[in-house]
Amino acid sequence: MKKLLALTAIALLAFSVSASAQVDPDPDGMGIYFDLGATQFNVAYTGTFTPLNVYLMITRPSGSQVLAWECTIVEENTFTVPGTWTLNGGLDVDNDPMDFVVGNGADPHPAAPAVMLASKTMFGTPVSTATFRVKGVAGSVSFPGGTPGYVHTLGFNTPCQVLTGDMNAPQACVNSNCMIVANEDMSWSSVKALY
Numbered sequence: 237m238k239k240l241l242a243l244t245a246i247a248l249l250a251f252s253v254s255a256s257a258q259v260d261p262d263p264d265g266m267g268i269y270f271d272l273g274a275t276q277f278n279v280a281y282t283g284t285f286t287p288l289n290v291y292l293m294i295t296r297p298s299g300s301q302v303l304a305w306e307c308t309i310v311e312e313n314t315f316t317v318p319g320t321w322t323l324n325g326g327l328d329v330d331n332d333p334m335d336f337v338v339g340n341g342a343d344p345h346p347a348a349p350a351v352m353l354a355s356k357t358m359f360g361t362p363v364s365t366a367t368f369r370v371k372g373v374a375g376s377v378s379f380p381g382g383t384p385g386y387v388h389t390l391g392f393n394t395p396c397q398v399l400t401g402d403m404n405a406p407q408a409c410v411n412s413n414c415m416i417v418a419n420e421d422m423s424w425s426s427v428k429a430l431y
């Protein structure tokens with residue numbers, strides 16, 4: 237329950253102190269967000285054919301750069317135009333459109349609190365819904381633990397955790413609420429360290 241409590245605390249602090257707190261305080265996260273600051277993982281879409289931008293991000297990378305990365309995105313999406321994921325640089329060597337095995341080659345992403353890997357834009361109506369999960373690529377030899385991950389230095393593969401703590405449940409939701417599940421590696425000291 238620690239992570240749930242911590243995120244509740246962050247939500248309250250964000251409301252009183254800042255509207256732009258990054259929602260996942262843990263290092264090496266990978267997830268879907270609805271803003272470039274990685275502050276929104278649940279959104280209400282009330283427009284009709286207004287654009288909704290969706291971003292795949294690495295949050296708080298422990299390495300100095302992102303040379304390569306991989307994940308699978310699982311979506312349930314009823315938007316009229318569900319959009320197509322577009323890489324923010326790099327080359328995807330995997331043929332499946334929802335599996336990403338991407339090398340950034342000579343143009344790695346520098347580390348930042350939120351590193352945008354890919355994005356898309358969706359158009360729908362107020363009854364449209366979407367959920368997103370990020371998980372490991374099936375059969376990956378780079379991340380045999382079944383997690384998504386990235387490479388900051390050749391030979392060092394860094395597994396990523398996901399915001400909700402559960403790769404088999406929605407981690408970002410439109411017109412419904414994704415839930416944060418227990419994650420015992422969260423601590424109050426790391427929450428306080430944010431402020």
Ligand SMILES: [Ca+2]
Pocket residue numbers: 328329330331332333334335336337
């Ligand atoms: Ca692919």
